[in-house]
Amino acid sequence: MVRKHQGIIQSGKNKGKLKKGYYYIGKTTSTGLPIIKNIQEKSNKKNNKKFVKNKSDKKKKIKQNGGEIISPSSSPDYSLRQSKINKMKQVLEDAVDMFTKNNIPYMLSHGTALGAHRDKTFTECDIKQGDLDTSIFSWEYSDIKKLKEIIKNDSRFTLSKIYPFKYNDIILPFTLESITELSLIHNEHKYNFDIFFIYDFNDGYYYNYTFHGLCDTFKDNRCKYKIRKFEKEKISFFDKEYYTVPISFLEDTYGKEDWKIPKCTTYWDRLKTSPNMIRDVMRYNINDIDQKLKINPNPCNCNTARCDYRNYNIKNASNKCCVNNLLSTLGFVLNFFDKYNIPYCAVRGTLLGSIRNQKFIHFDTDIDLGLFEEHYTSDMIEKLQKEAMSNGHQYQNRGSFFSIAFSRTNNLHVDIYKLKKVENYYIIESIKNSKYYISDVLPLKKSKFEYFYINVPNNSIKILESDYGKDCINYFENKK
Numbered sequence: 418m419v420r421k422h423q424g425i426i427q428s429g430k431n432k433g434k435l436k437k438g439y440y441y442i443g444k445t446t447s448t449g450l451p452i453i454k455n456i457q458e459k460s461n462k463k464n465n466k467k468f469v470k471n472k473s474d475k476k477k478k479i480k481q482n483g484g485e486i487i488s489p490s491s492s493p494d495y496s497l498r499q500s501k502i503n504k505m506k507q508v509l510e511d512a513v514d515m516f517t518k519n520n521i522p523y524m525l526s527h528g529t530a531l532g533a534h535r536d537k538t539f540t541e542c543d544i545k546q547g548d549l550d551t552s553i554f555s556w557e558y559s560d561i562k563k564l565k566e567i568i569k570n571d572s573r574f575t576l577s578k579i580y581p582f583k584y585n586d587i588i589l590p591f592t593l594e595s596i597t598e599l600s601l602i603h604n605e606h607k608y609n610f611d612i613f614f615i616y617d618f619n620d621g622y623y624y625n626y627t628f629h630g631l632c633d634t635f636k637d638n639r640c641k642y643k644i645r646k647f648e649k650e651k652i653s654f655f656d657k658e659y660y661t662v663p664i665s666f667l668e669d670t671y672g673k674e675d676w677k678i679p680k681c682t683t684y685w686d687r688l689k690t691s692p693n694m695i696r697d698v699m700r701y702n703i704n705d706i707d708q709k710l711k712i713n714p715n716p717c718n719c720n721t722a723r724c725d726y727r728n729y730n731i732k733n734a735s736n737k738c739c740v741n742n743l744l745s746t747l748g749f750v751l752n753f754f755d756k757y758n759i760p761y762c763a764v765r766g767t768l769l770g771s772i773r774n775q776k777f778i779h780f781d782t783d784i785d786l787g788l789f790e791e792h793y794t795s796d797m798i799e800k801l802q803k804e805a806m807s808n809g810h811q812y813q814n815r816g817s818f819f820s821i822a823f824s825r826t827n828n829l830h831v832d833i834y835k836l837k838k839v840e841n842y843y844i845i846e847s848i849k850n851s852k853y854y855i856s857d858v859l860p861l862k863k864s865k866f867e868y869f870y871i872n873v874p875n876n877s878i879k880i881l882e883s884d885y886g887k888d889c890i891n892y893f894e895n896k897k
């Protein structure tokens with residue numbers, strides 16, 4: 418169940434966690450949900466000296482690498498902090514108990530190891546965010562099926578996410594490397610606890626991965642991190658012995674000197690500054706886009722109009738520049754949907770291209786996505802409009818649907834239609850004869866589309882055949 422609260426992160430790695438500046442007050446609502454408040458709100462209400470003190474402390478904080486240096490007086494009050502630490506201790510003990518009972522060779526890693534090595538407690542940042550990290554050497558334990566079973570049978574935890582779920586479907590074959598992170602929630606304290614898998618590709622280093630945000634622009638839509646080879650260490654932490662990664666892991670992950678400085682950065686900020694992230698394989702590699710595409714000697718860009726496209730037919734390929742610009746607009750839209758956890762689905766030509774060739778159709782001129790009507794809200798549209806603008810794109814209202822254009826002057830666009838529920842099917846009002854049975858649409862699957870993995874209906878072929886005719890899947894191939 419997703420809980421929508423402005424104080425809770427709604428998507429991404431930290432989904433379900435508290436945003437900076439929010440805290441659990443220790444009481445619950447009538448429906449049993451823990452009540453969340455803004456620290457500022459609380460201080461404002463009290464309107465006491467403490468608030469003034471915090472405010473002046475805030476000014477003293479030094480910005481470094483996008484992170485804030487934490488001064489102890491800026492953290493929530495002592496008893497709240499202490500109760501959080503106690504809860505986190507419990508979550509850690511429960512996690513390690515689960516590992517130990519099942520002979521799973523774990524180690525503390527990332528923020529939790531940073532706390533154990535450096536602070537001898539949880540880091541201020543993790544206390545704020547209620548986050549615990551562990552890792553497993555993939556060669557020491559790789560039975561994901563069994564691990565899922567173990568978690569399922571442990572009443573203390575719920576498995577909330579397996580990364581990347583994107584690859585574990587019919588589109589790509591299952592590989593061991595495809596499971597790189599598991600996210601668990603501690604049922605009692607609602608804290609997050611992540612298990613990362615570390616890989617060894619025999620090149621002298623170890624590697625691990627994270628997902629979302631900037632990672633969507635890298636190879637396989639994930640961030641890859643290089644770590645010097647190391648051995649697990651034992652560490653005494655809260656009077657108990659734990660296995661942990663060594664300091665070399667922290668140096669590689671957070672920076673040779675930077676790891677020593679307590680500061681709280683968001684996952685999204687760390688993506689930008691991470692010293693050991695491998696950034697060389699970008700998604701928009703022009704050479705990989707359909708060879709049929711034309712090359713315009715004067716490629717269009719965000720400051721020009723789009724290239725002419727009047728001869729729209731199977732023989733007339735689009736320009737590479739246009740396809741690239743469309744894909745970059747699509748990238749923005751997909752990141753937005755991902756960030757806010759908004760389910761969408763490819764429709765029309767985009768769906769056909771994805772299912773038939775995993776590619777943009779070489780003579781197509783736009784990209785078509787459908788949005789389920791419950792997510793097609795003025796609130797969401799307003800947010801999208803704002804973010805589109807700050808990314809150089811333009812929102813265009815088209816009545817019963819809307820578009821995100823590449824720019825104000827370049828009208829290449831992603832169309833976003835409303836999937837309206839009527840009885841047991843969806844319709845798109847602006848497209849004649851569109852009728853998609855819910856049972857053919859849900860649950861959504863992932864399918865490759867150029868460098869993206871996009872949502873497609875469960876029974877895409879049936880939907881395409883009703884939109885384009887029985888032969889649509891083979892038609893293009895026959896004509897070649």
Ligand SMILES: [Zn+2]
Pocket residue numbers: 713716717718723724736737738739740
């Ligand atoms: Zn162009």
